[in-house]
Amino acid sequence: MKYIDDPFQFNHDSAGPFFHIERWEKQFSGLIAGISTRTSGISKKIDKPLNMNPFMENIGINWKSWSCANQVHGTEVGIVQHNSPMNQPLGEMDGLITSEKGILLTALFADCVPLFFLDPEKEVIGLAHAGWRGTVKNMAGKMVREMTNHFQSKPDQIRAVIGPSIGICCYEVSDEVVEAVYSILSTDREDQWNIKKENGKCHINLQEINHLIMLKEGILPHHIEVTSYCTSCQNSLFYSYRKEKGTTGRQVAFMGWQE
Numbered sequence: 001m002k003y004i005d006d007p008f009q010f011n012h013d014s015a016g017p018f019f020h021i022e023r024w025e026k027q028f029s030g031l032i033a034g035i036s037t038r039t040s041g042i043s044k045k046i047d048k049p050l051n052m053n054p055f056m057e058n059i060g061i062n063w064k065s066w067s068c069a070n071q072v073h074g075t076e077v078g079i080v081q082h083n084s085p086m087n088q089p090l091g092e093m094d095g096l097i098t099s100e101k102g103i104l105l106t107a108l109f110a111d112c113v114p115l116f117f118l119d120p121e122k123e124v125i126g127l128a129h130a131g132w133r134g135t136v137k138n139m140a141g142k143m144v145r146e147m148t149n150h151f152q153s154k155p156d157q158i159r160a161v162i163g164p165s166i167g168i169c170c171y172e173v174s175d176e177v178v179e180a181v182y183s184i185l186s187t188d189r190e191d192q193w194n195i196k197k198e199n200g201k202c203h204i205n206l207q208e209i210n211h212l213i214m215l216k217e218g219i220l221p222h223h224i225e226v227t228s229y230c231t232s233c234q235n236s237l238f239y240s241y242r243k244e245k246g247t248t249g250r251q252v253a254f255m256g257w258q259e
């Protein structure tokens with residue numbers, strides 16, 4: 001099943017079957033942003049950045065430089081420049097930002113939430129990884145503030161897209177996670193929207209919690225788009241750590257300005 005109005009549109013181009021953030025790519029010349037699928041012709045063995053070289057050949061775009069990090073469910077953010085080490089993990093961090101052309105930011109996912117940021121005025125882009133830990137540590141807010149501090153981005157100029165990840169339908173969580181989520185939601189209404197009980201088990205909506213955080217950071221409502229794809233429900237399209245009980249590949253999210 002594919003959603004016709006989703007920010008992520010399936011593309012069978014020469015690069016293979018990828019989801020692209022089509023509206024952004026059409027509107028902002030030179031921007032490439034999207035995420036691979038399980039049929040993108042990438043080895044199922046991709047579960048850490050070092051296996052990414054074959055992917056970069058598959059993407060079909062001649063990127064001299066790609067950047068990634070060892071993702072640790074934290075909120076460290078790296079500012080990537082041409083003199084940064086390329087084609088290898090930059091260190092332990094979960095967010096990457098750049099304003100330089102020709103650098104493809106990448107991150108790996110299999111249920112956690114990919115957060116894409118774009119400031120078209122300053123031509124700054126950012127890609128972040130937020131599972132429940134990163135979400136409750138306010139990874140989304142950290143990205144906005146790093147863009148503001150380093151590049152003078154204004155929150156009301158920043159666009160954001162929340163990518164394919166495990167939905168509230170499938171994301172049953174422990175009491176520890178529910179408690180952590182309550183700590184960042186500030187009203188009963190926010191609780192009701194984002195934490196649901198089904199058969200005595202709690203489910204949380206990580207996509208919407210990140211959406212809410214972005215609004216609180218000053219991103220405008222019409223500048224945020226949220227995918228309808230759940231990696232667990234749409235397991236024929238995406239790898240899902242939860243659905244496949246931990247033995248799975250990874251989606252590669254990517255974002256860059258072509259030179």
Ligand SMILES: [Zn+2]
Nearest residue numbers: 169170230233
């Ligand atoms: Zn689902």
